[in-house]
Amino acid sequence: MWAQTKITLPNSGRGTYDITADIQNEVAKSGIDHGLAHIFIHHTSASLIICENADPSVRTDLEAYMSRAVPDGDPLFKHTQEGPDDMSAHVRSILTQTALTIPVTHAALALGTWQGIYLWEHRHGSHTRTVTVTVQGDRRE
Amino acid sequence: MWAQTKITLPNSGRGTYDITADIQNEVAKSGIDHGLAHIFIHHTSASLIICENADPSVRTDLEAYMSRAVPDGDPLFKHTQEGPDDMSAHVRSILTQTALTIPVTHAALALGTWQGIYLWEHRHGSHTRTVTVTVQGDRRE
Amino acid sequence: MWAQTKITLPNSGRGTYDITADIQNEVAKSGIDHGLAHIFIHHTSASLIICENADPSVRTDLEAYMSRAVPDGDPLFKHTQEGPDDMSAHVRSILTQTALTIPVTHAALALGTWQGIYLWEHRHGSHTRTVTVTVQGDRRE
Numbered sequence: 313m314w315a316q317t318k319i320t321l322p323n324s325g326r327g328t329y330d331i332t333a334d335i336q337n338e339v340a341k342s343g344i345d346h347g348l349a350h351i352f353i354h355h356t357s358a359s360l361i362i363c364e365n366a367d368p369s370v371r372t373d374l375e376a377y378m379s380r381a382v383p384d385g386d387p388l389f390k391h392t393q394e395g396p397d398d399m400s401a402h403v404r405s406i407l408t409q410t411a412l413t414i415p416v417t418h419a420a421l422a423l424g425t426w427q428g429i430y431l432w433e434h435r436h437g438s439h440t441r442t443v444t445v446t447v448q449g450d451r452r453e
Numbered sequence: 454m455w456a457q458t459k460i461t462l463p464n465s466g467r468g469t470y471d472i473t474a475d476i477q478n479e480v481a482k483s484g485i486d487h488g489l490a491h492i493f494i495h496h497t498s499a500s501l502i503i504c505e506n507a508d509p510s511v512r513t514d515l516e517a518y519m520s521r522a523v524p525d526g527d528p529l530f531k532h533t534q535e536g537p538d539d540m541s542a543h544v545r546s547i548l549t550q551t552a553l554t555i556p557v558t559h560a561a562l563a564l565g566t567w568q569g570i571y572l573w574e575h576r577h578g579s580h581t582r583t584v585t586v587t588v589q590g591d592r593r594e
Numbered sequence: 595m596w597a598q599t600k601i602t603l604p605n606s607g608r609g610t611y612d613i614t615a616d617i618q619n620e621v622a623k624s625g626i627d628h629g630l631a632h633i634f635i636h637h638t639s640a641s642l643i644i645c646e647n648a649d650p651s652v653r654t655d656l657e658a659y660m661s662r663a664v665p666d667g668d669p670l671f672k673h674t675q676e677g678p679d680d681m682s683a684h685v686r687s688i689l690t691q692t693a694l695t696i697p698v699t700h701a702a703l704a705l706g707t708w709q710g711i712y713l714w715e716h717r718h719g720s721h722t723r724t725v726t727v728t729v730q731g732d733r734r735e
Contacts, residue, residue: 314732316628316697346457348491348587350630352697354706356646362551364497364543369532373540374547376529381522381663388658391651399655402646406656410644410709411695413552415457415493415585422585424495427551444697444704446630448589448730450455487598489632489728503692505638505684510673514681515688517670522663554693556598556634556726563726565636568692589730591596 315342315447321431322440326397328363328371328430331443335414335429336421338445345419347449351429352411354442357401358433359408365428378404394435401434408432416449456483456588462572463581467538469504469512469571472584476555476570477562479586486560488590492570493552495583498542499574500549506569519545535576542575549573557590597624597729603713604722608679610645610653610712613725617696617711618703620727627701629731633711634693636724639683640715641690647710660686676717683716690714698731 317338323329339349353360364370382403385396392398412429415422423429433439458479464470472492480490494501505511523544526537533539553570556563564570574580599620605611621631635642646652664685667678674680694711697704705711715721 314629316699347455348589350695350697352695352704354704354709356644356706356708361547362497363547367532367534370540370543373530373532374544377523377527377544380529382659386659388662389655391649391655393649399652402652403656403659406643406645407548407689413491413493413554413695415491415587417457417585422493422495424497424583426497427495442706444699446697448630488596489730502688503638504688508673508675511681511684514671514673515685518664518668518685521670548689554632554634554695556632556728558598558726563634563636565638565724567638568636 313344313449313451318442318444320440320442323433324438326433326436328432330428331431332429335445339416339421339447342447343451344416344447344449345452347416348413349416349421350411350413350446352444356405357435358431358441359405359410360412361408361430361432362412362427363430364426366426397436404434416447454485454590454592457585459583459585461581461583464574465579467574467577469573471569472572473570476586480557480562480588483588484592485557485588485590486593488557489554490557490562491552491554491587493585497546498576499572499582500546500551501553502549502571502573503553503568504571505567507567538577545575557588595626595731595733598726600724600726602722602724605715606720608715608718610714612710613713614711617727621698621703621729624729625733626698626729626731627734629698630695631698631703632693632695632728634726638687639717640713640723641687641692642694643690643712643714644694644709645712646708648708679718686716698729
């Protein structure tokens with residue numbers, strides 16, 4: 313069994329956005345009991361991560377870390393047409409994930425207690441990002 | 454065909470642990486001849502990598518690299534409730550993998566000659582980590 | 595439905611090589627209409643990325659970034675048997691991807707407009723790299 317849906321996710325610029333419920337909703341609609349859910353972002357300046365979901369300071373610190381490790385406006389970069397966050401957004405995307413695959417067990421995402429799924433927008437401006445969710449597996453026997 | 458199993462993997466603190474045989478064992482039990490094996494770690498301060506498996510100095514150097522790139526006790530971090538390795542463990546996990554997918558060919562993991570699967574514990578204390586292994590594919594025809 | 599093929603990809607040393615057409619070719623041969631394509635590189639000193647495919651300066655900048663973040667000949671490294679790019683190649687591989695999974699929709703890779711699939715050779719010398727492509731899904735109904 314396969315279920316594949318394209319969803320659009322608006323955001324308000326650089327930062328992490330919890331999309332766990334959006335993905336869980338696609339798993340529920342699929343009717344699949346056990347298998348895998350695959351999430352793919354169709355962009356090269358926003359990415360996907362699985363991150364601690366209890367204390368928001370984890371994601372504040374993560375943003376601070378990435379801003380230091382891959383600084384906007386780095387003089388190393390020539391690809392700056394869209395501004396100082398253009399190339400840094402591409403590097404951040406490549407150091408994280410364009411796709412995630414998560415087990416589906418008992419008709420739900422089998423995430424750990426402290427795991428959430430986040431869309432990480434790396435550009436400062438607001439964007440609407442497209443994600444394809446593919447759920448595959450078996451119905452309950 | 455699908456086979457999904459949750460396994461627990463104890464460790465003795467920060468470092469890389471070869472779990473190739475544990476995953477190969479799940480592939481063998483599944484009876485699947487060709488397809489894919491998916492490994493998912495249900496935690497945000499330990500992760501999975503595929504790494505060179507011949508010379509242990511590769512993993513010593515990798516640990517040294519990560520300790521410098523994402524230092525424990527970085528004054529940048531506010532999320533320090535569990536100690537100086539709390540937030541660095543989350544960043545290390547995000548820069549590596551929460552899940553791996555590996556081809557299954559002739560009833561075995563189709564790894565390259567020098568590829569091993571490692572659980573990378575990022576916290577200094579001993580932990581027991583939970584991993585879900587999902588094997589899907591076809592039996593031999 | 596499953597289709598699994600091993601392909602060999604020669605390169606001329608460190609740099610990014612667009613392999614999108616090679617993977618698309620495997621998807622087309624599979625006859626699969628919708629599902630997932632999985633690409634796995636059987637090496638620990640070359641990796642896979644999805645990167646912006648319009649402006650080559652993105653990949654020049656990416657190479658410059660990685661050369662600074664994971665320098666060849668870093669005195670931190672002990673694993674140097676094969677030269678100053680031996681250990682840096684392993685670290686670069688671990689910070690990027692050994693495998694990619696991409697949706698297949700309407701018998702084609704469902705990549706975003708600006709997404710290309712690249713093999714990133716991290717060693718300076720020419721290499722022939724082996725990749726396994728696994729396509730799974732349903733035929734058109």
